Amino acid sequence: MKDWNYENEQWTKLPAHLKHLPLFTRHLDMFSMVIRFFWSLFLKFFFRTYIQLRTKGSWSDIYKNHKKLLIISNHGSHLDAVSIAASIPAIYWLDLFIAAAKDYFFTNPLFTFFSQHCLGAIPIDRKDRKGEAINLILNLLTNLDRIWLILFPEGTRSKDGKVQDFKRGVSIFAERTQTPILFLYIDGNSKLWPKGAPFARPGLLTIHIGPVHPPAPIEKVYQAYRDWAIQIAPDAFVGSEVEEWKN
Numbered sequence: 137m138k139d140w141n142y143e144n145e146q147w148t149k150l151p152a153h154l155k156h157l158p159l160f161t162r163h164l165d166m167f168s169m170v171i172r173f174f175w176s177l178f179l180k181f182f183f184r185t186y187i188q189l190r191t192k193g194s195w196s197d198i199y200k201n202h203k204k205l206l207i208i209s210n211h212g213s214h215l216d217a218v219s220i221a222a223s224i225p226a227i228y229w230l231d232l233f234i235a236a237a238k239d240y241f242f243t244n245p246l247f248t249f250f251s252q253h254c255l256g257a258i259p260i261d262r263k264d265r266k267g268e269a270i271n272l273i274l275n276l277l278t279n280l281d282r283i284w285l286i287l288f289p290e291g292t293r294s295k296d297g298k299v300q301d302f303k304r305g306v307s308i309f310a311e312r313t314q315t316p317i318l319f320l321y322i323d324g325n326s327k328l329w330p331k332g333a334p335f336a337r338p339g340l341l342t343i344h345i346g347p348v349h350p351p352a353p354i355e356k357v358y359q360a361y362r363d364w365a366i367q368i369a370p371d372a373f374v375g376s377e378v379e380e381w382k383n
Contacts, residue, residue, distance in 0.1 A: 167253070168252070168253045168256075169230075171253040171254060172226075172229055172253065172254060172256075173226070175253075175254040176222075176226040176229065179218060179221065179222040180222065182222075183219065183222045183341075186336075186338050187215070187219075187328065187336065187338055187339060187340075187341050188338075188339070188340045188341065189219060189222055189223060189341050189342075189343070190340065190341070190342045190343070191223040191342075191343050191345065192342060192343065192344045192345060193344065193345025193346070194345070195223070195224050195225060195228065195345070196225075198318065198345070198348070199228055202316060202318070202348060203281065203282045203283075204277060204280075204282065204283050204284070204313075204315045204316075205283075205284045205285070205315065205316060205317070205318045205348070206277075206285050206287055206306060206309055206310055206315050206316070206317045206318070207220065207284055207285065207286045207287065207317075207318045207320060208286075208287050208288070208289050208302075208306055208317055208318070208319060208320065208357075208361070209286070209288060209319075209320040209321065209322055210288075210290070210294070210299045210320075210321055210322055210325070210365070210372065211288035211290045211292070211293050211294060212293055212294045212297050212322070212325040212326030212330075212331070213293060213325040213326055213328065213329035213330065213331070213336070214293075214329055214336075215322075215325050215328060215329050215336055215341065216288065216293075216322055216325055217234050217236070217255060217286060217288075218255075219322060219325070219341055219343060220286055220320065220322070220343060221234070221255070221286075223343045224284075228284070229256070230282075231280075231282040231283055231284050232256060232284045232286070233256045233257070233258050233276070233283060233284070233285050233286070234255050234256060234257050234258065234285070234286040235257075235258050235260050235273065235285060235286065235287045235288075236251055236255065236257035236258065236259060236260060237259075237260055237262055238259035238260055238261045238262070238269075239261070239262060239263070241255070241257050241259070242257075242259050258272065258273060258276065258285070260273075262291075270305070270308060270309075273285065273309055274309065274312055274313060277309060277313040277315050278313050285309075287305070287306055287309075289302035289303055289305070289306045289354075289357075289358075290302060290303070291303045293331045294326060294331070295331050296326075297325075297326035297327070297330075297372070298372060298373060298374050299361075299362070299365065299372050299373050299374075300374075301358065302354050302357060302358045302361075303354070304354050306354060306357060307351070307352065307353055307354040307357055310351035310352070310357075311351045311352070311353075314351055315351065316348045316349065316350055316351065317348065317349045317350075317351070317357060318345070318346070318347075318348050318349075319345075319346030319347055319348075319349060319360075319361050319364055319365070320343060320344065320345060320346060321343075321344040321346065321364075321365045321368050321369065321372075322341065322342070322343055322344075323341070323342040323343075323344065323368060323369055324339060324340055324341045324342060325341060327339065328341060344365075344368050346361075346364050346365070347360075347364060349361075
């Protein structure tokens, strides 16, 4: 990916997979708004009829108190990003974005269209060595008045449903932009759509909305997340069964 200067009008010549982001478009994209409206109707139908989505906690209070958030969650299936979006009222979606792997979500025109206009995805090049993805997210967090950014700090889907160690990116974004971190835990994701399965099976999926944590080093963020989430799912972390048995 070419080096882009995000501070000038060079945005008009950006690659197509970046042009949907508000930092560059500088206006509301009506086409994306219409697509997202119909996408929200589909999600509402899907998560009421095929998968029963439950949300523990309130999004409205969080929206009033936090204009900018990094929303982090465990990552066990392809249901995760869309289920989080489905749990959030559609009126907040103009400010909602998802950090998505460029080598998966932007691999062909169909996936790219879906990622841009349905997910509001920010492409993350997992092989990036120049820090372009980091600079892109830092600019969005710094320059947008409102942004909720969904991140999966494990970096990839868990193979066994256990929460893996967190990557440093979350803390880099939080500490450099002083953006707080909201904890979510998705219960049932790896059971309904385990890694390697062709599609999800029907069942119950529950999203737990947790505390908002201040910017901190990744070790502290992980420990705080673990301390909170283990109360919901005691067997969700490596070694947690042993610790519970000892206690």
